[in-house]
Amino acid sequence: MLFLKLNVKKQKSSKKKIKKKLLKVIIHIKASFNNTIITITDLFGNVIGWSSTGICGFKGSRKSTPFAAQMAVENVLQNCSDYGFKQADVIISGPGSGREISLRAIQKSNILINVIRDITPIPHNGCRPPKKRRV
Structure with missing residues (x-):
């Protein structure tokens, strides 16, 4: 049997992901003492884009600064500008x-903020204190 190799190239069917235009999004801000993470989701919770201060090039103690958080917000809003949203609900968590x-960076980028929710966990009575010291 003789097999002939033919130069047949398969055509790749490239499906471009269609980006939906969104009217309203939810912006989650997690501000810890060491880092700030910003996540943008649609109203169903599907992640559209995210950024953090470490991705923006800050390392060490500079990650926890307010300027680094501002740069992270500008970065994620620039990456998600294709979706064309103009309204947002903001959910803030953490004491950072x-x-x-x-x-302020979100307001500066001409996005209308409808709701600001703070979901920082607050202890009601704290941890159990240690036992009394016996001498």
């Missing part, structure tokens, strides 16, 4: 220093 400045 990037909380306030990230809100």
